[in-house]
Amino acid sequence: MAKACVLQSTLLPAYSPLHKLRNQNFTISFPPLPVSRCRPGIHCSVSAGETTTRSMEEAPEISWGCEIDSLENATSLQNWLSDSGLPPQKMAIDRVDIGERGLVASQNLRKGEKLLFVPPSLVISADSEWTNPEAGEVMKRYDVPDWPLLATYLISEASLQKSSRWFNYISALPRQPYSLLYWTRTELDMYLEASQIRERAIERITNVVGTFEDLRSRIFSKHPHLFPKEVFNDETFKWSFGILFSRLVRLPSMDGRFALVPWADMLNHNCEVETFLDYDKSSKGVVFTTDRPYQPGEQVFISYGNKSNGELLLSYGFVPREGTNPSDSVELALSLRKNDKCYKEKLDALKKHGLSTPQxxxxxxxxxxxxxxxxxxxxxxxxxxxxxxxxxAKAASNKTSTKNDLKYPEIEEDALQFILDSCETSISKYSRFLKESGSMDLDITSPKQLNRKAFLKQLAVDLSTSERRILYRAQYILRRRLRDIRSGELKALRLFSGLRNFFKFVIDREECFSHKAEYEGDTLHVSFVVIKSDSQWHFNEDGVDLVIHGPTGEQIHDFREQISAKHDFVVQKKGVYRFCFTNKSPYHETIDFDVQLGHFAYYDQHAKDEHFTPLMEQISKLEEALYNIQFEQHWLEAQTDRQAIVNENMSKRAVHKALFESFALIGASLLQVYLLRRLFERKLGMSRV
Ligand SMILES: C[S@@+](CC[C@H](N)C(=O)[O-])C[C@H]1O[C@@H](n2cnc3c(N)ncnc32)[C@H](O)[C@@H]1O
Structure with a gap:
């Protein structure tokens, strides 16, 4: 069942539909637009519809565009743009590690520099002129909204090949954009089973198919000479919508117009970058301002917006590396209880405010x-x-101004427990998928298919891992809040108990330590500092490796060649955690190692006192903060030790150097005296003769 999703929340940026429908007959509603792993090329065309289960080999190929990693057409695009008025650029299209093709700095770029300057004449928008003006006239007559209009425009121009002024641009577009539109229903069900993105993808595919059907029945079928079936069909629409979803931008300074901006759309996304494309009224071109310097040869990035990993997969077909996307979020589905005595009343209240169950x-x-x-x-x-x-219901729909004060202390514990249960149900779905994905039958019928399926599976694994990580964090916070509430009164003073282990050790090659975590949801803090090596003439600047393994041997985290590091993680499985250090230098190294486990003890429900509970909450938080400070303090002490040893070694080395130089100077002086004496003695002998 498709689920409605509230995106307009206090945490996510406001949901801003890409276009407002001008004609209510069109039912389409599209969501907003714009460091990951390498992908194998997917050079196949796959059907996305529920009923269309054509194999990749059978699906008709789009006869325009190119393979996404092809540079040939990109070079022609670059030349054509220069000839058409694009000013000289400080970047060039090249093959890149992230995003296959991208823009790479061809000279030093400063932070705060404006780049691109694509003139409006090179921008495709709903007002662009049609090479086939008759087709454009018909579309305008029917008052088609921007998205379907642009999708039709793109197909129309693509089909006219060299007669279209956009020939070079379209030839450099991917023949098959990476997008969930190209996943079959079976693939969505199999790989995205745990994630709500599956529902969003199905909804989007349904919208695209519905839009095409709408255009076909209302316009194309009535003007077949302008919109022939061989050109305007579900396959070409899937392509054009795939292009729009992955390349269309909204230009706030151009009245919020949606546009395809050739050249600018060669820029790839980086979650850490905070610069967006916009129209610059002073230079009259589409620009972006760099938020960091770039050196020649470095790939230049922009931001496609504060999107979650799921949204990036949905529109752009990639998932950023786990933990690198600060805008990441996961959609959690909540439902009314079927056996609720007030089910109907509650559902009515929800419906009144545009919500449903599940939500x-x-x-x-x-x-x-x-x-x-x-x-x-x-x-x-x-x-x-x-x-x-x-x-x-009103507060849940974001329609109330007093929502921040919404508090019902008498049912807060139940509400938190309900969210925790929903979180845990969702976590178990992800865990099941991730477990099964290891042995998932990829139904290999050809190497090409194997390549594709392995790639889709990897994307799904990456998405599920990052979504589950957020849920684990929510689970941890919820459990803590519930424990705080349940502990009540003075119990909170004993809520937090820490298990701490810190010591120094000397490592030759490899050393492993273990630490037992008794409770899931606790946080393990780990830190180490390489303090000194056994030789005062050597000081290790290469660092050591530390690999952390979970109770079943799975790798949780690794540090490579680090002198000092800190890491926190939430214990997902109780059991023994192993910390293995490797020293690759030929010297013994002394390491200061600190591992600390913060645990909130669980207490059964006790008499609650509303006045005391907030106080106890604060006390337990303070206790934890104090514990964390101790951890930080120890880390700083270890760093100070290291620095003291570095300083001591340096001064010893300086003294040794000075002594050596003095001895060398004395030696040279004595040699000089000796030689002079010999010379004078010889001269004296000669004068006597
Ligand atoms: C606006 S285009 C950028 C240019 C594109 N790389 C090309 O060669 O045509 C967006 C597409 O680039 C790729 N892309 C952008 N940022 C990426 C990233 N951080 N990781 C992987 N792929 C990325 C995705 O395939 C996405 O659909």
């Missing part, structure tokens, strides 16, 4: 929106709170 809410690594909490309050509220249903 998705975004959860981030930093927390969840108030809307989600409001929905949870509604789900768990007993019949005697029916007067509050309306207020709760």
């Amino acid at each position: 998705c809410f975004p959860v981030r690594i930093t927390g969840w929106p108030m809307e989600l909490m409001a929905y949870a309050y509604l789900v768990v509220s007993p019949p005697d709170m029916r007067n509050n249903f309306e207020e709760m």
